[in-house]
Amino acid sequence: GIQVEQSPPDLILQEGANSTLRCNFSDSVNNLQWFHQNPWGQLINLFYIPSGTKQNGRLSATTVATERYSLLYISSSQTTDSGVYFCAVINTGTASKLTFGTGTRLQVTL
Amino acid sequence: DAGVTQSPTHLIKTRGQHVTLRCSPISGHKSVSWYQQVLGQGPQFIFQYYEKEERGRGNFPDRFSARQFPNYSSELNVNALLLGDSALYLCASSLVQGYHEQYFGPGTRLTVT
Numbered sequence: 001g002i003q004v005e006q007s008p009p010d011l012i013l014q015e016g017a018n019s020t021l022r023c024n025f026s027d028s029v030n031n032l033q034w035f036h037q038n039p040w041g042q043l044i045n046l047f048y049i050p051s052g053t054k055q056n057g058r059l060s061a062t063t064v065a066t067e068r069y070s071l072l073y074i075s076s077s078q079t080t081d082s083g084v085y086f087c088a089v090i091n092t093g094t095a096s097k098l099t100f101g102t103g104t105r106l107q108v109t110l
Numbered sequence: 111d112a113g114v115t116q117s118p119t120h121l122i123k124t125r126g127q128h129v130t131l132r133c134s135p136i137s138g139h140k141s142v143s144w145y146q147q148v149l150g151q152g153p154q155f156i157f158q159y160y161e162k163e164e165r166g167r168g169n170f171p172d173r174f175s176a177r178q179f180p181n182y183s184s185e186l187n188v189n190a191l192l193l194g195d196s197a198l199y200l201c202a203s204s205l206v207q208g209y210h211e212q213y214f215g216p217g218t219r220l221t222v223t
Contacts, residue, residue, distance in 0.1 A: 042217070
């Protein structure tokens with residue numbers, strides 16, 4: 001099956017810093033989503049981005065499907081950004097089955 | 111509009127028992143998927159249902175089963191519980207089957223003792 005790897009696995013930032021999270025996948029995809037999982041386990045949708053670039057406030061994401069990677073940018077980080085960030089993909093031909101990456105655990109400190 | 115809802119929030123069961131978890135999708139969504147997330151890992155796909163039919167199944171034993179009702183809500187059943195079934199069970203809904211965006215509920219945290 002498709003492999004989804006995220007880097008870095010852990011990240012500690014001071015409030016106000018910027019960061020880039022990376023998601024690499026091993027096969028063609030028709031869906032790519034970025035999620036933020038809060039300490040209570042809720043998966044919050046950040047972006048649905050099978051290709052192209054999107055921005056939402058301090059967050060933006062870019063997916064280059066032909067090169068099989070996606071990037072999530074967080075600018076001016078806040079303590080509320082802490083948590084685990086997951087990239088998840090649907091491999092072409094496996095409709096509706098999201099395969100999640102390994103996650104990036106982000107801690108933002110004062 | 112309400113998001114995806116799941117019940118119960120938390121559950122403690124004993125090995126060998128049976129458990130039923132429930133999920134209501136976003137209004138208008140017809141596809142429901144179930145995922146299992148064990149501590150420290152990403153969610154793993156268990157089932158997908160669309161129009162009351164199973165459309166996809168992950169690598170889980172037959173102790174796991176599910177169904178979808180005419181109102182598009184869904185149940186996940188797990189028989190003969192094992193300690194390793196302790197996990198956060200997540201339900202996701204999407205408009206229809208396919209590559210559409212999926213939205214997750216808050217999850218049910220199951221502890222098997």
